[in-house]
C-alpha cells in the first residue's frame with residue numbers, strides 16, 4: 103500500500119475544496135463537443151428508421167434517394183452486412199443467451215426507431231432529404247409491449263434463437279428462505295413497477311470518422327464514456343487492427359451511462375468513412391436519442407419480506423422482470439437492470455436468507471442500457487417503499503425499523519457474497535435525522551394535518567455498489583479483465599502530465615485526479631494537467647462508469663506517481679546530500695524534513711533528471727515517467743437521502759420542500775466535487791420519482807418522443823440539496839476512496855415516494871409505481887376516501 107502519510111504536513115490538496123480547473127473552457131464557450139468538429143470534405147449522415155414496432159422488411163427502394171443531388175451514398179442492411187459484423191452481447195454464464203444486433207436491420211425491425219438504411223450526403227439537410235426518399239415496404243407483425251406477455255407461452259418471438267423472449271433466467275437461493283417465510287409472524291408483499299427512463303444527456307450521441315488511405319489509419323471521434331474500450335471492442339467489427347485505429351472522445355455533454363455502451367452507429371460511421379474515403383459525421387437528433395439509443399430501469403418487481411412481530415427482517419424474496427427492449431445492450435447485456443436490482447436486494451439490512459429470480463425479457467421497445475444507478479435504483483425503490491409500508495402496518499417508526507435491521511459499521515459479507523468494505527450505515531441515518539430535526543418535523547406534520555395540510559417525510563438509506571474492476575466483472579460473468587492504467591510524467595520543466603484510461607465527461611477528474619497526483623509529487627496543482635479521452639496516448643482503460651474513476655484511476659495514478667516520486671527523491675537526495683528517506687516534497691519544493699531552508703525547487707530536480715548527466719544518481723535513467731495499473735475490488739459507499747414534501751390534496755401537486763443527503767464515500771478527493779455529484783444524482787432521482795417515463799402504446803408506438811413528453815426536472819423543480827459528509831475510508835482500496843457518483847440516483851426516488859406516501863397516510867396510500875404524477879396522487883386520495 104502507498105497510503106502512509108507522505109509529509110510531516112497534512113496533504114495540500116486531497117480533501118480540499120479545490121475549484122474545478124476544467125470549468126473555464128465551458129464557461130467561456132470553448133468546450134468542443136462532437137458536433138463542433140468538422141473536417142475538410144466532410145460528409146454527413148442521416149438514418150432511415152422504422153416507424154413500426156415489429157415488422158418484416160419486404161423491400162427497400164433506395165433509387166430515388168440515390169438520385170438526389172448531393173447524396174453521395176445510400177446503404178441498406180444487406181450492404182452493411184458485407185462490410186462489418188453484428189454486435190453480439192453475451193456473458194460467460196450458462197443462463198445467458200447471446201443476442202446479436204445487425205449493424206442495420208435486414209429482415210426484420212424490432213422497435214420504433216430501429217435503423218434500416220443510412221444516407222450520406224454533402225450536408226445533413228441533404229442527408230435528411232435523401233432519407234425521406236428511401237421507401238421501405240414493411241409487413242407489420244404483432245408487437246409485444248408487456249414483458250409478462252412476452253414471456254408467456256406462445257408469444258411471438260423477437261429473435262428466433264431466444265426462446266420465450268428471455269435473454270436470461272437467473273436464480274439465487276440462500277437455502278433457508280422458504281423456511282424463514284413459513285415461520286415468520288408476518289409476510290409483506292409488494293409488486294412495484296418502475297418507470298421506463300432515459301439517461302437523456304443534453305448532448306445526444308454522435309460519431310465522426312476519417313480514414314486515411316495513405317496510411318491505412320482510421321480515426322473515430324465519438325461522444326463516448328469509454329474511448330479505449332470502444333477501440334478494443336469495435337476493431338474486430340471493422341476488421342481492423344487496433345494499431346490502425348484511434349478513438350478520440352471530445353468534450354462530452356453528459357453520458358450518465360448511456361454512453362458506456364458501444365452502438366451500431368459507432369461501427370457504421372467508420373465503415374462508411376473508410377468506404378467513401380471521406381470524413382463522415384453523424385449527430386443523433388433528439389427523437390433518435392429518445393426512441394433509438396437506450397432506455398433504462400423499467401422492471402416489474404415482486405418483493406416479499408418475512409418479518410417478526412417486533413419488526414425483525416428474516417428473509418427477502420424478489421422477482422425481477424426486466425422490460426429490456428428489443429436487443430441486449432452491447433456489451434453489458436439486457437441483465438444490466440434486472441440483475442443489478444436483484445443483487446443489491448440486501449442493501450444495508452442484516453438478512454441471512456434471500457432468494458431471487460431474474461428474467462431479462464425482450465419486448466418491441468428500444469433496448470435498455472445503463473443509466474446512473476442501473477438496476478440499483480429501481481430495486482432500491484421497490485424494497486424501500488415496501489419497508490415504509492411495513493413500518494406503517496406494524497405501527498413502527500420507519501427510521502427505527504430500518505435501524506433495527508441495519509448491519510454494523512465493520513466490513514460485512516452479504517448473503518449473496520457482496521463484500522461491503524464497511525460504512526456508516528446507522529451513523530448516517532442518525533445524522534440525517536438530526537439534520538432534518540426529525541422529532542420536530544413529526545410535530546409540525548401533526549399540526550399541519552389538523553389544518554388539512556399534508557406534509558410527509560421519506561428516508562432512503564442506501565448502499566451503492568461501485569468501482570468496476572475484475573472482481574465485479576467476474577461476479578457478473580463478464581468475459582474480460584477490468585482495470586485502468588495511468589501514466590505520470592514529470593516534464594523537463596517540472597510540470598506534470600497525468601494520462602488516464604478513465605474519461606472525464608463532467609465528473610471533475612481534471613481537478614480531483616490532479617489533486618491526488620499533486621500531493622503525491624509535492625507539486626502545485628496548477629502545474630498538473632490531466633489528459634484523457636485519446637487512445638493514441640499510451641495507457642489503456644475500461645472507461646468511466648460504475649463510479650469507478652476515483653478508485654481505479656486514483657489507484658493507478660497513486661502507483662505511477664509514487665514511482666516517479668521515488669526518482670525525484672533520489673535526485674533530491676543526491677543534490678542535497680541527504681538520504682532520499684529524509685526528503686520531503688511539498689508545494690513545489692524538495693527539502694530536508696525539518697530543515698526547510700535546505701531546499702530545491704522540483705523544477706530544478708526535473709531539469710537535472712532530464713539533462714543533468716553526471717549529476718543524476720548512479721544508474722538512474724533520464725526518465726521521469728511511469729505507467730501503472732490498478733484493479734481494485736468493488737467498493738460500497740453508503741449514505742441517506744431524506745425528502746420532505748407537502749402534497750396538495752386538491753391538485754395532486756407535490757411540493758418538494760427539502761432534500762437532505764448524507765454521503766459516505768470514504769476518503770474524499772474533493773468534497774466540492776462530491777457534493778456536485780450528489781446534487782446531479784439526486785436531481786435525476788427526483789425525475790424518476792415525479793416525472794420521467796417513456797410510454798408506449800399497445801402497438802409499440804413511442805408516445806414520449808420529445809422532451810415535452812418525457813419530462814425531466816430542471817432547476818425550477820429541484821430544491822437546494824443539502825449535503826453532509828461522513829468519511830469511513832475503505833480498507834480495501836488505495837487511498838481509501840469509494841465510488842460515489844450514483845448514490846443520489848439510487849436513493850432519491852424512494853425518499854421522495856416514501857415522503858408522498860407518508861403525507862398521504864390519512865388516505866392509507868400505498869404506492870406501487872413510479873413516477874408518481876399529480877393524477878396518481880389524486881387517485882390515491884380518491885381511493886383512500888372511498
Ligand code: MCN
Pocket residue numbers: 355356357358359473474475607608609610611614615646647648649650651652653767768769770771772773775776779782839840841842843844
Ligand atoms: N470523488 C471524490 N472522492 C471520492 C469519490 C469520488 O472526490 N471518494 C470524485 C471523483 O474524483 C470524481 C467524482 O467525484 O471527480 C465522481 O467520482 P466516481 O464516483 O469515481 O465516479 P466516476 O468519476 O467514475 O463517474 C461515473 C459516474 C457515473 S457511473 C454516472 S452514470 C454519471 C456520474 O458519474 N454520469 C455523469 N456523474 C456524472 N456527472 C456528469 N457531469 N456527467 C455524467 O455523464
Ligand code: SMO
Pocket residue numbers: 327357358359360362472473474475476646647648649
Ligand atoms: S450508469 Mo454509470 O455510467 O455506471
